Amino acid sequence: LLVIAKGIRAVQTHNHSHQLLTLGGQGRRLACPECDVLLTLPPLQKREKAMCPRCGHTLLRHRANGLLDSMAYSLAALVLLSWSLYYPFLGFSTQGQVKTMSLLEAGSSLVSSHEYILGAMVIFFIIVAPALLLITVLVLGLSVQRGRPSKFAPVLGHTFYEISHWNMVEVFVVGVLVSLSKIATMATVEIGTGFWSFVGFSLCMLLAVNSLDRHELWHHVRLMKPLSPAELLAARALSADEGQLDIEESGIEETDIQENNHNKPDRTAAETS
Amino acid sequence: VNRAYPEGTAASQGLIACHVCANLNSNGVSHCELCGRRVFGRKPQSIQRTLALLITACVLYIPANVLPIMETIQLGRQTSSTIVGGAITLWEHGSYPIAIIILIASVVVPVLKISAVFTLCWMVANKRQYPLPQLHKVYGYAELIGKWSMVDIFVVALLVALVQLGNLMSIRPGPGALAFSGVVMFTMLAARAFDPRLIWDKEAFEQQPLAVAAHIENELEVESEVESEVEPEVEDKFKP
Numbered sequence: 001l002l003v004i005a006k007g008i009r010a011v012q013t014h015n016h017s018h019q020l021l022t023l024g025g026q027g028r029r030l031a032c033p034e035c036d037v038l039l040t041l042p043p044l045q046k047r048e049k050a051m052c053p054r055c056g057h058t059l060l061r062h063r064a065n066g067l068l069d070s071m072a073y074s075l076a077a078l079v080l081l082s083w084s085l086y087y088p089f090l091g092f093s094t095q096g097q098v099k100t101m102s103l104l105e106a107g108s109s110l111v112s113s114h115e116y117i118l119g120a121m122v123i124f125f126i127i128v129a130p131a132l133l134l135i136t137v138l139v140l141g142l143s144v145q146r147g148r149p150s151k152f153a154p155v156l157g158h159t160f161y162e163i164s165h166w167n168m169v170e171v172f173v174v175g176v177l178v179s180l181s182k183i184a185t186m187a188t189v190e191i192g193t194g195f196w197s198f199v200g201f202s203l204c205m206l207l208a209v210n211s212l213d214r215h216e217l218w219h220h221v222r223l224m225k226p227l228s229p230a231e232l233l234a235a236r237a238l239s240a241d242e243g244q245l246d247i248e249e250s251g252i253e254e255t256d257i258q259e260n261n262h263n264k265p266d267r268t269a270a271e272t273s
Numbered sequence: 274v275n276r277a278y279p280e281g282t283a284a285s286q287g288l289i290a291c292h293v294c295a296n297l298n299s300n301g302v303s304h305c306e307l308c309g310r311r312v313f314g315r316k317p318q319s320i321q322r323t324l325a326l327l328i329t330a331c332v333l334y335i336p337a338n339v340l341p342i343m344e345t346i347q348l349g350r351q352t353s354s355t356i357v358g359g360a361i362t363l364w365e366h367g368s369y370p371i372a373i374i375i376l377i378a379s380v381v382v383p384v385l386k387i388s389a390v391f392t393l394c395w396m397v398a399n400k401r402q403y404p405l406p407q408l409h410k411v412y413g414y415a416e417l418i419g420k421w422s423m424v425d426i427f428v429v430a431l432l433v434a435l436v437q438l439g440n441l442m443s444i445r446p447g448p449g450a451l452a453f454s455g456v457v458m459f460t461m462l463a464a465r466a467f468d469p470r471l472i473w474d475k476e477a478f479e480q481q482p483l484a485v486a487a488h489i490e491n492e493l494e495v496e497s498e499v500e501s502e503v504e505p506e507v508e509d510k511f512k513p
Contacts, residue, residue: 029297030290030295030297031282031283031288031290031295031297033290033292033295034409034412034469034470034473035282035409035469035470035472035473036282036283036284036290036470036473036474037278037280037281037282037283037473038278038280038281038282038283038286038288039278039280053278054278054473055406055409055469055473056406056409056410056413057413090431090435092435092436094438094441094442095441097438097441099435099436099437099438101431101434101435105434106427106430106431106434107430108434109430109433109434109437110430110433110434110446113433113445113446115446115450115451117451118426118430118446118450118451118454119430121426121454121458122426122427122430125423126427153308154308154309154310157293157294157308158293158308158310161292161293165420165461165465168420168423168427171420171421171423171424171427172423172427174374174421174424174427175423175424175425175426175427175428175430175431176427176431178371178374178375178424178428179427179428179431179432179435181368181371182363182368182371182428182432183432183435183436185366185368186436186442187442214294214295215295218293218294218295218296218307218308221294221307221308
């Protein structure tokens with residue numbers, strides 16, 4: 001899936017919308033979310049990250065292709081999650097009696113022993129919250145890729161922000177390991193396909209969340225926001241200027257440069273607005 | 274006065290940063306101009322909310338440790354174990370690493386987290402100065418370790434689902450499990466209700482804004498002067 005995503009990216013290299021995709025949060029003025037100090041994000045090289053000089057909070061990591069990577073990992077994670085829901089998760093046998101469980105049973109067996117709230121919490125933390133996170137990444141990413149504003153972008157962004165704290169996939173993996181070694185003394189335990197796909201799912205989930213750049217995402221939402229009448233006029237003037245540019249490029253070079261000098265401030269102003 | 278941050282804080286410049294999309298909104302805005310989420314300069318009644326949630330977690334911590342977290346039925350004989358009891362049994366059976374993991378996740382982490390957030394609230398509400406970077410680190414760790422206490426609950430959920438062989442051997446959840454997951458949830462909510470910017474508000478930034486504002490205005494004036502000087506020349510060159 002990652003290969004497919006990279007392929008799409010290669011096709012889009014010359015696309016204008018793709019050039020915007022690599023922008024990230026660089027050069028943006030923002031307040032550190034943890035200590036409120038005002039900063040401007042510097043351009044980042046590979047393996048660099050921007051940290052707040054006051055409190056040390058990581059503001060931005062270098063990501064060559066954050067959103068597309070994140071979408072690819074999300075898709076892979078969703079497929080792996082559906083596998084781990086479908087295939088048997090763990091098997092348990094002692095004295096000739098065998099019991100296999102699916103991932104869903106981790107919550108539903110709590111419900112059937114009348115621990116309704118606990119069962120709902122477990123299912124939410126390990127299945128519903130991560131799945132919702134991945135779906136919001138995919139939907140937002142697709143709308144950015146198509147360059148069309150999604151009506152639900154703010155709502156999806158808010159759900160992503162709220163849910164990301166309640167995603168406990170990696171904690172569950174540790175829980176599985178602990179309980180495996182707990183039962184191993186009592187009986188024979190079989191590890192099913194569901195367990196391995198869940199491990200893959202948790203890895204992809206981690207990568208999807210880590211490669212997503214919040215600033216980049218919101219930068220696109222800002223760009224895709226429906227324009228106000230004044231902004232529309234400015235955009236039309238900009239496109240008219242660009243048209244002139246294309247014609248004059250075949251002409252004398254000097255005028256070309258002058259045009260560029262005139263246009264550049266206008267264009268950056270329009271983009272930031 | 275701190276000279277390392279010439280732009281000051283968002284609050285000192287009359288800006289409100291959105292927590293979701295990091296957009297800088299002008300003061301007096303109730304909802305973010307970009308994403309439409311409610312924005313606050315600081316989370317309202319942050320300390321009170323945090324303390325309320327923390328006290329809830331403390332109250333729940335008692336049944337979480339006293340009541341059994343799971344009940345094991347083996348050959349018709351029922352035994353129930355609490356969190357600490359389960360860890361001790363594991364230790365006696367010789368599986369030391371798992372006993373340590375359970376002890377750290379279910380005893381050390383919640384206690385540490387509750388006391389850490391209590392200390393933060395107390396130090397922020399107190400007028401005295403404290404080393405701020407260290408306080409902020411405490412907050413960072415408190416937020417990081419919170420969800421790892423859920424390991425024990427997940428272990429119970431898995432054992433309940435897996436070990437279901439009737440009277441031969443079966444495991445049922447105990448009432449302590451719900452109380453303990455309540456502790457974890459409420460400590461996580463408490464850490465989220467706490468606004469870390471309150472820590473840094475104690476830094477002496479009060480004298481800074483005016484000076485910075487004046488500084489920026491001067492810069493702007495200089496820039497506009499430069500522009501007005503340059504532009505006519507360019508136009509002159511164009512005219513002939």
